[in-house]
Amino acid sequence: MAASKSQACLEVRQIKKSFRDQTVLREVSFSLGEGEILGLIGPNGAGKTTLFNIISGWQRPDSGSVVFCGRETTAWPPDRLGRAGLARTFQSPQIFPDMSALENVLMGAWLRREPRLPLPRALEEAGHCLFLVGLLDRRHALARDLPLAQQRLVELARALATRPRLLLLDEIAAGFSRAAVQRLAAGLLKLRDRGLTLLLTDHLFTLLEAVADRLLALDRGEIIAQGPPASLIRHPEVVSAYLGTRYGANAGGGA
Amino acid sequence: MGKFHYSWLLTAAAVLLLAGWPLLFPDAVHFQQVLGLTCLYATLALAWNIYALSGAISLGHAAFFGLGAYASALLNHYCHWSPLLAMPLGALASVAFAVFWNWGFQRLRGVYLGLASLAALEIPKTVVDNWDRLTYGSMGLVGLDRLPVLALGSFEVDFGLNLQAQYYLLLGVMLLAAAVHRQSIRSRWGWTLRAIRENETAAQGLGVATHRERGRALLLSAYLAGVSGGLYAHIMGLVEPALVFNLHLSVLPLVFSLFGGSKMVWGPVLGAFILYPLEQLLLMPLFPMGHSALYGLVIILTIFFFPRGIAAWLPANRKPA
Numbered sequence: 001m002a003a004s005k006s007q008a009c010l011e012v013r014q015i016k017k018s019f020r021d022q023t024v025l026r027e028v029s030f031s032l033g034e035g036e037i038l039g040l041i042g043p044n045g046a047g048k049t050t051l052f053n054i055i056s057g058w059q060r061p062d063s064g065s066v067v068f069c070g071r072e073t074t075a076w077p078p079d080r081l082g083r084a085g086l087a088r089t090f091q092s093p094q095i096f097p098d099m100s101a102l103e104n105v106l107m108g109a110w111l112r113r114e115p116r117l118p119l120p121r122a123l124e125e126a127g128h129c130l131f132l133v134g135l136l137d138r139r140h141a142l143a144r145d146l147p148l149a150q151q152r153l154v155e156l157a158r159a160l161a162t163r164p165r166l167l168l169l170d171e172i173a174a175g176f177s178r179a180a181v182q183r184l185a186a187g188l189l190k191l192r193d194r195g196l197t198l199l200l201t202d203h204l205f206t207l208l209e210a211v212a213d214r215l216l217a218l219d220r221g222e223i224i225a226q227g228p229p230a231s232l233i234r235h236p237e238v239v240s241a242y243l244g245t246r247y248g249a250n251a252g253g254g255a
Numbered sequence: 256m257g258k259f260h261y262s263w264l265l266t267a268a269a270v271l272l273l274a275g276w277p278l279l280f281p282d283a284v285h286f287q288q289v290l291g292l293t294c295l296y297a298t299l300a301l302a303w304n305i306y307a308l309s310g311a312i313s314l315g316h317a318a319f320f321g322l323g324a325y326a327s328a329l330l331n332h333y334c335h336w337s338p339l340l341a342m343p344l345g346a347l348a349s350v351a352f353a354v355f356w357n358w359g360f361q362r363l364r365g366v367y368l369g370l371a372s373l374a375a376l377e378i379p380k381t382v383v384d385n386w387d388r389l390t391y392g393s394m395g396l397v398g399l400d401r402l403p404v405l406a407l408g409s410f411e412v413d414f415g416l417n418l419q420a421q422y423y424l425l426l427g428v429m430l431l432a433a434a435v436h437r438q439s440i441r442s443r444w445g446w447t448l449r450a451i452r453e454n455e456t457a458a459q460g461l462g463v464a465t466h467r468e469r470g471r472a473l474l475l476s477a478y479l480a481g482v483s484g485g486l487y488a489h490i491m492g493l494v495e496p497a498l499v500f501n502l503h504l505s506v507l508p509l510v511f512s513l514f515g516g517s518k519m520v521w522g523p524v525l526g527a528f529i530l531y532p533l534e535q536l537l538l539m540p541l542f543p544m545g546h547s548a549l550y551g552l553v554i555i556l557t558i559f560f561f562p563r564g565i566a567a568w569l570p571a572n573r574k575p576a
Contacts, residue, residue, distance in 0.1 A: 077459070077464075078459045078460055079460075079461075079462050079463055079464045079465065080462075080464075082460055082461055083462035087460065087461075090456075094454055094456045094457040095457065096453040096457060097453060097454070098453055107446065107458075110443060110446060111447055111450065111461050111462065112461075112462065113462065119443075155457075158461070159460075162462065
């Protein structure tokens, strides 16, 4: 699956970040190839969202660098990264509450700079993106009236409408039913097949197992393990990080 | 498409009514004066609202109005420029202040921005008030050239003294500002402003340079407010700091826009055309001392009972623009 991923879409190099005296990220480095899906796992407080914020320009690292599509983007603001082809969703969905679901997605297609689309074409594209996430029948509903899970899908559709090169999904499946997770996984794999690169974090292993080419486990700001999903979720250090050392030791025996 | 025709039909009818009534009542000069000033304040409200479309609530637009008025007055007084030249160029002083404002207040939002804008009004007012050698201080500048006479062959229109002609000029300026305002809502840029207003984080994530776009809205807004100030100076023939930097001039556009509907194309105009004539023609004769209390009452009622403004009741505006 990762055969054509020689060229890095994203490189994260020795990122360090502290808030006051608490170190959140300790020299985190990894790279993500074009068309690859990388899952980021770790317990609460591991530094996943901070890492997302640094990659997408919402926070600056204390040291280290981020290279996106061959250009150093560490100091770029989020809007510049957005124009360069990086889109993301947030743990707490960032929607336009007084717009309909369709208008929300339209913002992604119409405000995009390249290629600039006339309104009818942008509307068509927005409708298509809503169809991809399975919300076309709710297109006229006000975004603020949608349940949280559907707001996440609207945010995803809007991110897709920007035609990103790299998409960051921060706990996109939180609150989804099992069937919805399966539909989402199938959709993400289709997007990957069209060349989209994905970095996602989630507490739902079912989603990560289904879509990720590779998982990267983060604990207390450090990468503790990485590899294919099947082996990584049984990795003793990963199990320890989530469930405690007693379970970790057992997992090591069974791996 | 039905909605499209309907709204255009309504607009055309309203414009025809506004353009036609002085021809039917040529002797109603008081009405022409009041409705002329209504057009001027509606222009100011449209200017205020262009900035508000980006989610910013300004309490300092009198600064732009006053700077436009003073710059135009000074150009006329010292350089003897015609008001027709002094007004559009004088408004650039308001734009210059808007550049400073945009830089200084870039991190402020909501109520903090409102308070800072209120404080910012004091800066040009204090400068003008104390720079006696240039501005004549609190005495102000008097004897400014009135709006000029336009002559086309034997046809002459005196915009300075003929109140009917003045009304048409102010109506024309207002319609021009309304066209700019309409574009600021309906265009791609208008949707950019709306995205910023609704969720700045999401807008930024979509690649919108929120500070720059809000700044553009402010510059445009300041320019139109400056032109309104210039018009005011040459209609009155004088400027005084207490007159053109008055907080009332910051509150009027806010009240007109909120009452009319600040997200609607015609909201600020509708608000101005209902409230200002009501205050001037009905309440002022009845309550000479307390007629301005109307605006306080209107704000409270609007916030409680129709926060989207009365333009939202029009069938063509059932949804926010």
